[in-house]
Amino acid sequence: MSIVIENLKEALNGESIAKRKYEMYAQKAKEENHPEIAHLFKAVSFAESIHIKNHLRALSVIQGSEIKLNDIVSVNEAELKQKVKDTALNLQDAIDGEIYETKKMYKQFEKNASSKGQDVAELSFSLARDAEKVHAELFSKYLKTLKKEKKIKKQKIYVCQICGNVEFNEPPEICPVCDHSKEFYKEINFD
Numbered sequence: 001m002s003i004v005i006e007n008l009k010e011a012l013n014g015e016s017i018a019k020r021k022y023e024m025y026a027q028k029a030k031e032e033n034h035p036e037i038a039h040l041f042k043a044v045s046f047a048e049s050i051h052i053k054n055h056l057r058a059l060s061v062i063q064g065s066e067i068k069l070n071d072i073v074s075v076n077e078a079e080l081k082q083k084v085k086d087t088a089l090n091l092q093d094a095i096d097g098e099i100y101e102t103k104k105m106y107k108q109f110e111k112n113a114s115s116k117g118q119d120v121a122e123l124s125f126s127l128a129r130d131a132e133k134v135h136a137e138l139f140s141k142y143l144k145t146l147k148k149e150k151k152i153k154k155q156k157i158y159v160c161q162i163c164g165n166v167e168f169n170e171p172p173e174i175c176p177v178c179d180h181s182k183e184f185y186k187e188i189n190f191d
């Protein structure tokens with residue numbers, strides 16, 4: 001199997017786990033009375049679904065037929081449930097995962113795709129890598145505030161539906177990660 005196909009499958013698996021795990025972390029944050037942190041987990045979970053969409057498109061282009069997520073990924077719910085700890089530890093776990101993806105995984109995958117001339121995959125990895133960096137920063141910000149026992153401000157959160165970038169308060173005119181306009185940003189409900 002080509003290295004790029006292998007990388008796309010690994011990325012799809014990682015993103016699927018992150019997406020589901022963040023939903024669980026959001027639920028836990030709600031139970032612990034941190035609805036603002038639940039809101040961020042919900043937003044980032046949605047952002048990971050954008051990466052899944054982009055990677056699937058890249059895989060379909062390479063393989064020349066439409067690939068469905070269920071054909072390649074199955075998330076082990078029971079295993080994930082065991083990963084749910086308290087919200088501070090969940091945030092730390094999320095930060096570690098995002099940093100690994102940014103600094104190691106996607107960096108290497110991007111190089112591999114570039115060396116094989118697989119432009120669509122390269123772009124998909126590159127957008128995900130830049131967005132994961134933002135995710136790590138936002139989770140870190142919330143964890144710092146939580147550790148100081150300060151109240152996290154409730155704010156509007158928007159996600160770019162092209163690249164999975166996350167922004168507070170209002171969407172930027174031009175997305176700093178993918179250069180698309182603010183119409184592509186979706187507001188994530190606070191619940």
Ligand SMILES: [Fe+2]
Pocket residue numbers: 018044047048098131132135
């Ligand atoms: Fe992420």
Ligand SMILES: [Fe+2]
Pocket residue numbers: 160161162163164165175176177178179180
């Ligand atoms: Fe974007």
